[in-house]
Amino acid sequence: MSSSHSPAAGAVRGVSSSRSRTAATTLRVRMRRGDAGPSSKERVNHQAATTLKAVTATAESMSALSADARSRFAGLCAVKPAGLPIPRTPLYTGILTILMPIFSTICRFRVEGIERIPRTGPMIMAGNHMSHVDPVIMIYSSRRKTYFLAKEAHFAKFGVRQFMHAVGQIETDRARGGGDAVARAADVLLSGNVLGIFPEGTRSRNKQAPFLQRGKTGVARLAAAFPDVPVVCAGIAGSHEFLAPGQAPLPRIWRPVTVRFGSPVTWAEWSIHPEGGAVDDAEVERIAALPEDERRADMGRLDRKFTETIATLRALGAP
Numbered sequence: 427m428s429s430s431h432s433p434a435a436g437a438v439r440g441v442s443s444s445r446s447r448t449a450a451t452t453l454r455v456r457m458r459r460g461d462a463g464p465s466s467k468e469r470v471n472h473q474a475a476t477t478l479k480a481v482t483a484t485a486e487s488m489s490a491l492s493a494d495a496r497s498r499f500a501g502l503c504a505v506k507p508a509g510l511p512i513p514r515t516p517l518y519t520g521i522l523t524i525l526m527p528i529f530s531t532i533c534r535f536r537v538e539g540i541e542r543i544p545r546t547g548p549m550i551m552a553g554n555h556m557s558h559v560d561p562v563i564m565i566y567s568s569r570r571k572t573y574f575l576a577k578e579a580h581f582a583k584f585g586v587r588q589f590m591h592a593v594g595q596i597e598t599d600r601a602r603g604g605g606d607a608v609a610r611a612a613d614v615l616l617s618g619n620v621l622g623i624f625p626e627g628t629r630s631r632n633k634q635a636p637f638l639q640r641g642k643t644g645v646a647r648l649a650a651a652f653p654d655v656p657v658v659c660a661g662i663a664g665s666h667e668f669l670a671p672g673q674a675p676l677p678r679i680w681r682p683v684t685v686r687f688g689s690p691v692t693w694a695e696w697s698i699h700p701e702g703g704a705v706d707d708a709e710v711e712r713i714a715a716l717p718e719d720e721r722r723a724d725m726g727r728l729d730r731k732f733t734e735t736i737a738t739l740r741a742l743g744a745p
Contacts, residue, residue, distance in 0.1 A: 491698060495707040498714050499697075502725060503650035508609035512617045513591035518571050521593060526566050533668075533679050537567045539687035544656055545570070548615045549690075552645050552736060553660035555624035559669045559677065564622055564660055567685040572622040573614045575607050608647055615652050623648070625733055645736070646729035649693040656690030659736050696732060703728050 491499060529535075543549075551572060553564050561574050576595045581587040590597070596614065598607040614621045625645045649657050664683035697703035705728070713724050 492707050495710040499710045505608055505612050505651035507612035507616055510613055515592055515594045517592040518594055529566060534682040536684045542687045542689050543568050543658060548618050548655045549620045550648060550655060550657045551620055551622050551660055552625050552657060553662055555626050556666040557669045557671060560662055560665050561622060563662055563665055563685060570620050572620040574622040575611060608644055611648050615655055643729040643733045646732040653694040654692055656692055658690050659688040661686045
């Protein structure tokens with residue numbers, strides 16, 4: 427589980443300190459003005475950003491779990507893949523090379539932190555979800571072929587089904603529960619590709635800014651099952667105004683959209699960090715010895731903590 431064993435270790439950098447300074451300054455200004463002070467959500471967001479900064483800044487110097495504990499922990503986090511082939515994407519290259527430059531010319535898009543995106547190898551790209559156009563925005567911003575999971579209803583019509591497969595959409599059966607989606611996501615990562623995921627689980631139905639919903643733990647389960655695969659957070663700001671769900675029939679191309687990528691973090695780094703999962707050999711032994719229901723509950727708490735760390739506005743980079 428050590429970061430020295432991670433193929434993405436060289437890509438790990440500290441989370442942007444400017445965001446943390448801005449957050450701290452905002453909180454101080456509010457207090458000086460005599461405001462009520464930061465809300466519980468603001469405190470959670472600030473703590474999440476601080477945790478990510480600490481984990482990525484010191485990951486390479488952290489001590490590793492023993493080989494035995496690492497093996498046992500990996501077994502506790504394992505996910506069984508579906509074993510299905512990844513759809514061929516004949517249209518993807520054309521979209522990236524032809525349509526995306528046109529897209530960037532007519533739209534007011536700004537991308538920050540593109541240098542934090544690993545250019546090769548598997549990766550989990552997690553973003554906030556406010557509009558139907560968010561997957562396109564994430565693909566455009568990352569410049570990497572990215573596979574997203576989509577519910578089976580999107581594949582019902584002939585022609586649409588073929589198009590969805592051609593542009594890297596993976597069909598999942600929600601009636602079978604979250605296990606099917608996690609298994610198909612594992613197929614994507616095992617094939618060495620980029621998995622796009624929205625920790626909220628679906629497009630936010632919140633009517634007021636910042637629109638973010640509570641994250642689901644699927645992203646944590648995948649990160650734990652692939653502990654050396656980097657997770658890169660993408661904070662999308664403005665897509666709700668660019669294409670408001672249920673309101674605007676066409677995109678408002680004059681509306682600005684900003685995407686900010688955070689520094690990569692892996693489960694291997696986060697899980698052993700004192701400000702992350704704080705897992706050591708003794709903790710692995712304790713969890714492994716628990717009855718199955720208690721073990722699942724403990725792993726669920728770790729998954730929730732990881733999700734809450736990355737699925738917040740400040741961690742995602744959104745303003």
